[in-house]
Each structure stands twice: as structure tokens, then as C-alpha cells.
Amino acid sequence: MIEFLKAIFYGIVEGITEWLPVSSTGHLILLEKFITMNFSEGFMDMFRVVIQLGAIMAVVIIYWSQIWVVDFHHFKERPTLKKNVLGLWGKIIVACVPAAIVGVFFDDFFEALFYNEVSVAIALIVFGVAFIVIETINRAKPYKVENVSEITYKLALLIGVFQLIAAVFPGTSRSGATIVGALLLGVSRSAAADFTFFLAIPVMFGASLLKVAKYSLELMETGEVFTFTEFGVLAVSMLVAFGVSMVVIKFLLKFIKKHDFKVFGWYRIGLGILVLSVFFVGFFR
Numbered sequence: 090m091i092e093f094l095k096a097i098f099y100g101i102v103e104g105i106t107e108w109l110p111v112s113s114t115g116h117l118i119l120l121e122k123f124i125t126m127n128f129s130e131g132f133m134d135m136f137r138v139v140i141q142l143g144a145i146m147a148v149v150i151i152y153w154s155q156i157w158v159v160d161f162h163h164f165k166e167r168p169t170l171k172k173n174v175l176g177l178w179g180k181i182i183v184a185c186v187p188a189a190i191v192g193v194f195f196d197d198f199f200e201a202l203f204y205n206e207v208s209v210a211i212a213l214i215v216f217g218v219a220f221i222v223i224e225t226i227n228r229a230k231p232y233k234v235e236n237v238s239e240i241t242y243k244l245a246l247l248i249g250v251f252q253l254i255a256a257v258f259p260g261t262s263r264s265g266a267t268i269v270g271a272l273l274l275g276v277s278r279s280a281a282a283d284f285t286f287f288l289a290i291p292v293m294f295g296a297s298l299l300k301v302a303k304y305s306l307e308l309m310e311t312g313e314v315f316t317f318t319e320f321g322v323l324a325v326s327m328l329v330a331f332g333v334s335m336v337v338i339k340f341l342l343k344f345i346k347k348h349d350f351k352v353f354g355w356y357r358i359g360l361g362i363l364v365l366s367v368f369f370v371g372f373f374r
Contacts, residue, residue: 092322095124099140100326104333107144108286108341110220110265110353115209115360119367132319135304136326138296143327145293147334148286156287173238177287183242184249184284185291188256192296200259209260210364216265217357223272224349233275237283240276245284247274252288263289265357268350278345286338 102120106113117137126133149156158174234240240248251270255263264285271281308315 092127092318093325095126096322096325097329098124099126099136100143100329101333103140103326104144104147104330105337107141107289107330108264108334108337110216110262110268110350111356111360112209112213112260112262112265113141114204114259114262115213115364118206118209119364122367126322128319128322131304131307135300136323138293138300139323140326140330141293142297143330144334145289146331147338148289151335151338152283152286156290177237180240180242180245181287181291184245184252184288185295186246187249187253188292189295191253191256192299204259206364206368208258210361210368212258212260212262213357213361213364216261216269217354217361219269220265220350220354220357223269224351224354227272228349230275232277232280234280235277237280237287240280240284244274244276248276248284249288252292260361262357263292265353272350278349279342282341282345 099117099120102116103113106116114137121133126136128136156174156177158171158178160169160171234244248267248270251266251273252263255261255266264282267285267288268278268281271284272278276284305315
């Protein structure tokens with residue numbers, strides 16, 4: 090029973106931090122030190138990624154009309170394909186190529202190299218500073234791109250390169266990296282946030298599939314099985330992450346209409362300093 094209560098906490102943290110540009114990884118690292126899940130490292134490695142499926146389903150629900158490619162015309166006519174949505178998915182796929190290549194071929198390498206408290210804290214601070222600097226510089230500049238529909242394939246690829254940074258350096262925040270990149274490239278806050286949410290769909294589904302496949306292979310090699318408790322904990326966390334994400338995404342979309350991202354920059358810096366402080370006083374040893 091206690092593990093299911095812990096799963097609820099993990100789902101809440103995931104649902105909040107996955108979409109705000111504050112790094113879900115950084116928060117989960119802190120959470121794991123104070124609320125430890127009693128499962129194998131193999132399961133937890135998979136859990137940290139697959140829990141995101143609950144969060145991504147919130148994006149699918151909220152943006153359904155904008156991402157579904159088939160128009161049924163209320164069943165009165167033959168279904169047709171939405172050309173504008175097909176174009177959007179083309180740009181999403183192009184933007185995901187850099188992170189997909191690194192994720193498939195170098196995921197284990199970069200995770201072993203950078204998935205630690207110090208690396209995550211540094212990424213938190215660096216991108217926190219980046220948010221503050223970029224928002225300050227761009228304050229008086231007009232946006233080159235106001236809507237997602239104005240994003241070109243070239244621009245989508247460049248934004249994808251920034252997403253690659255998050256794939257390499259945990260703590261960067263996938264949403265944080267793509268939003269920073271989009272802002273630097275002249276994309277408006279609202280369009281940057283929307284495109285970031287769209288990019289999350291294939292990225293998170295792909296990353297989850299990869300982790301589930303790896304964990305399944307581990308179970309096959311050891312002769313162990315995916316237990317009912319593991320399945321239940323994962324399901325509870327995903328459901329909670331979904332519910333919380335529905336609220337957080339709608340909040341963020343309203344927030345950025347009147348505010349910039351500086352507050353998240355300051356929060357990232359504070360969290361990064363906290364992670365470093367806790368690490369150096371021995372809590373992580």
C-alpha cells in the first residue's frame with residue numbers, strides 16, 4: 090500500500106514538472122532521495138521514463154483537434170486528410186530526428202555519463218540563466234513567428250537541435266531546451282510552448298517504448314517477471330500524472346499570454362543550487 094502512495098507523489102511531481110520548463114529529472118532526483126521506491130534499479134530506470142506516458146496523454150487530449158489528421162466531416166461525407174495537420178506532423182518528425190538518433194544509439198552512454206546530481210544541477214542553473222537573459226534581450230523585439238503554422242521545416246529542425254541538448258544532458262528540461270531554442274530563433278512564447286508540447290508526443294512514446302523493451306530484455310535474461318505491484322504502481326503514477334498534466338498545461342498556456350519565462354529561470358537557478366547544496370553536504374552519498 091505504501092508503494093502506491095509513493096506512486097501518487099511521483100505522478101504529481103511528473104505531471105507538474107514535465108510541462109513547466111523546470112526539469113522533471115531534477116525534481117525526480119530530489120524526490121527519490123526522500124521518497125525511495127522499493128523496486129529494482131532496472132524497473133526504476135524504466136519507471137522514470139514510462140510515467141511520462143500519462144503526462145503525454147494530456148497533450149493528446151487537449152490538442153486532439155489540432156493533431157488528428159483525419160476529418161470525418163461529422164460522418165456526413167467521406168473522411169479526408171487535413172493537409173495542414175499532415176504538414177505539422179512532417180515538421181514534428183523533422184524536429185525529432187536529432188534526438189531520436191541520439192536516443193536510439195547513445196541513450197545508455199549519455200545516461201551513465203551525465204545522469205548524476207552535479208550534472209543535473211549545472212544544467213538547471215545554466216538554462217535558468219538562459220531563460221532570464223533571452224527574455225531580457227527579446228523584450229523589445231518583435232517575433233518572427235507568431236503561430237505554429239508559420240514554423241518552417243528548417244526552423245523545426247533547428248528547434249530539434251535544441252531538444253537534442255535535453256536528450257544528452259539530464260536536468261536541461263526537454264520543454265525548457267525547446268522553448269529556449271524557439272525563443273532564440275524568434276518564435277513567440279505561445280507558439281514555442283505549443284510546438285514543444287507537440288514534439289513531446291513522438292519523443293515520449295519513443296523513449297517509453299525503448300525503456301520498456303530494455304526492461305523486458307532484462308527480465309527475460311534473469312527469468313524474472315513484471316509483477317502485479319510493479320504494474321499497479323506504474324499505472325497509478327501514470328493516471329495521476331495525466332490528471333495533473335491536464336491542469337498544468339492549461340495553466341501554462343494562460344500564464345504565458347501575460348507573463349514571460351523569467352520566473353522559471355529564477356526557479357531553476359534556485360533548484361540547481363539546492364541540488365548542489367544537498368549533494369555537497371552528503372545527502373546524496
